[in-house]
Amino acid sequence: MDFTFTEEQNMLVDTAERFVSKEYGFETRNRIIGSEAGMSKAVWQGLADLGLLALLVPEEEGGLNAGPVETMLVMSALGKGLLVEPYLSSAVMSTRAIAALAGAEQRAEWLEQMLAGTLIVAFAHDEHGARHDPLAVETRAVRIGDGYLLDGRKSVIRHASQAGMLLISARVDDGIALFAVDRDTPGVRLATYPSVDGARAADVFLEQVYLPESRRLGQGDSSDTLLAVLDTGLAALCGEALGVLQRSLDTTIEYARTRKQFGVQIGKFQALQHRMADMLIHVEQARSMTYLAAVRVLDNDAARRAAALSAAKVVVGEACRFVGQQAVQIHGGMGVTDELDISHCFKRLFAIEKTFGSALDHLDRYRRTLAA
Amino acid sequence: MDLNFTTEDQTFREEVRSFLRDHLPSGVRHKVLNGTHLDRDDYLAWQRALHARGWGGPSWPAEFGGTGWTPVQQYIFDEACAEAGAPRLVPFGLKMVAPVIMAFGNKAQQDRFLPPILAGTEWWCQGYSEPGAGSDLASLKTRAVRDGDHYVVNGQKTWTTLGQYADWIFCLVRTDPDAKPQRGISFLLIDMKSPGITVRPIITMDGLHEVNEVWLEDVRVPAENLIGEENKGWTYAKFLLGHERTNIAGIGIAKRELARLKRIATSETRHGQPLLQDPLFSAEIARVEIDLMALEITNLRVLSAEAENRAPGPEASILKIKGSEIQQRLLELMTEAIGPQALPFDRDAMAAGYQGDYPLAAYARTPTWQYLNLRKLTIYGGSNEIQRNIISQMILGL
CATH class of the missing domain: 1.20.140.10 (Butyryl-CoA Dehydrogenase, subunit A, domain 3)
Known part of the structure; x- marks a missing residue:
């Protein structure tokens, strides 16, 4: 039994807490949540510069390959600052999904940008009516030629409007698959609104969204x-x-x-x-x-x-x-x-x-x- | 033992319901039933409709133009109104300052101030709390100094609900700074148009402007606007705080919101089943419904004692505590019922008649702001902690 943290872990906490207390005061946060974008690019870049966006990125892609304890510690520090930037969605969930599923080319392309802070990826899974039954996915991806057509709706997706890319779960013939969808892909429409906590969220409507095979992460049932x-x-x-x-x-x-x-x-x-x-x-x-x-x-x-x-x-x-x-x-x-x-x-x-x-x-x- | 209302009271209830069917403006009703924020005109429209029927003062004695209803009739009226989707009566004039003016004001004050309250032509607000005087109201510092036939008032009031609409404010002011805190307070009526009054909005966490700070700087108030005697204001203030009891539990409102919760729980599903049939969720609804059932009977017991002229006294604190907790719980369960739809928060989409591109079921647009808004229920009107102190001291004798 051991409830202590390693020296590296304590340093990580220090780094994150110092950043929040220096760069994310209450007034600053009020300006950010009141702004059109609802997030700060400077803050996001700051997190990248400290290496915090690389936390869950594998070593091969230049990341820290840290685990859930480090993630918990960083999230806790960011929570103290009531951070509204898309850390959980992009740097934790999307990064983890890409690291687990994506092929070498995809990983190289996306993770490099993500840890540099130039690409935000929103994890777009929840659907209306699923009530967090995790596998109740009704969005469908139908194979057509050398790609897929996506139809469906993702509901209350945090940070969708701030992301360059969305990771969308969809039902395929052999189960559920994840697709990387650029936000400006034809057929993708966002209804964006503020969330009660000051962040931004959106419902994502997908209508006949064509994606080539290269936008699917992994094969088979994911x-x-x-x-x-x-x-x-x-x-x-x-x-x-x-x-x-x-x-x-x-x-x-x-x-x-x-x-x-x-x-x-x-x-x-x-x-x-x-x-x-x-x-x-x-x-x-x-x-x-x-x-x-x-x-x-x-x-x-x-x-x-x-x-x-x-x-x-x-x-x-x-x-x-x-x-x-x-x-x-x-x-x-x-x-x-x-x-x-x-x-x-x-x-x-x-x-x-x-x-x-x-x-x-x-x-x-x-x-x-x-x-x- | 008989828990039923008398035949006369039941007939009266039908009369009220019939009036509500014909005269409650449908737009206002729709807003109330759907938890939409009400504006000044909604409240005034309802007050005027009641006034036209001769019911402008449901809690007033007949000699001042009120209905002269018994406490039981007032209760029945309040409950029927709330259940039908009528707005609450704006209490600051009707239920707060008016009883004080009736009991302690002179004839001239009664003639001047009471009729416009009844008719809904003058809006009142309350000048009690101050930044340093909340639960400890008697520590208030706003100063009034006599200068010829005027008082000169300086100070700051806060949490002034809907003060932005008010024509008049009733204020507790300190007229004798050397006396014990409770002894040196007076009760003044102040015209909100007086030079030296500044109203500043306080934005609450739901994004609304409902409460205000009111700053008074060398405000000259005619001495004729003093209620009763100088330095006796604390007596009147306590009278005011203890006056409105029949509706303090909000039984009618809670029943209405319970019905709304059940409607939502019929539309929302978990595992393909309406939430109303979900074992966990329906148990939560059952619990709050049973809690409300008990409170309704407790309320009737207090009412019954009041009808027999046995002073209800500190039992009102029980009604305030349970009533506020039940209303908060009902909204909490509504936010639970709508699931992830509780997160979007767009004020425009919460307005009546919204037609934009907001991807939420209509019933899911308002519970979250109301949940945030109703945190105030356990804080204002004597916080629930203060109410528990009253129970410990006045009922338990501790």
């Missing part, structure tokens, strides 16, 4: 890889949640130390002390399950892996709800204003709870493993 990528994303998301949870707790404790009512700091009231103690318990339980997720995400037994990740999402999701709500409550009226960062933490925690399946969705998924 369902297993798809599940592994989704689990990688979920484990990383739990890491991000930790960062936001910790920031919410720290901010609330600081507020309770300074805000006075009835002549004393409100942190002196036992009712609030116990509430904050419960917040801490939620954060620590979420931390434990995030560690579990980071370890189990490499498990090749898909069922065991899925059960552990669902369990993690239940605990993390419930922590997101409790800590977010109580952080706002303890801030009183100030907690519901746009002006304080705590409401922005609250909204990100709300979004995380709803991403890749809610706590209740995963409770349902876990429940089904009991009798299996």
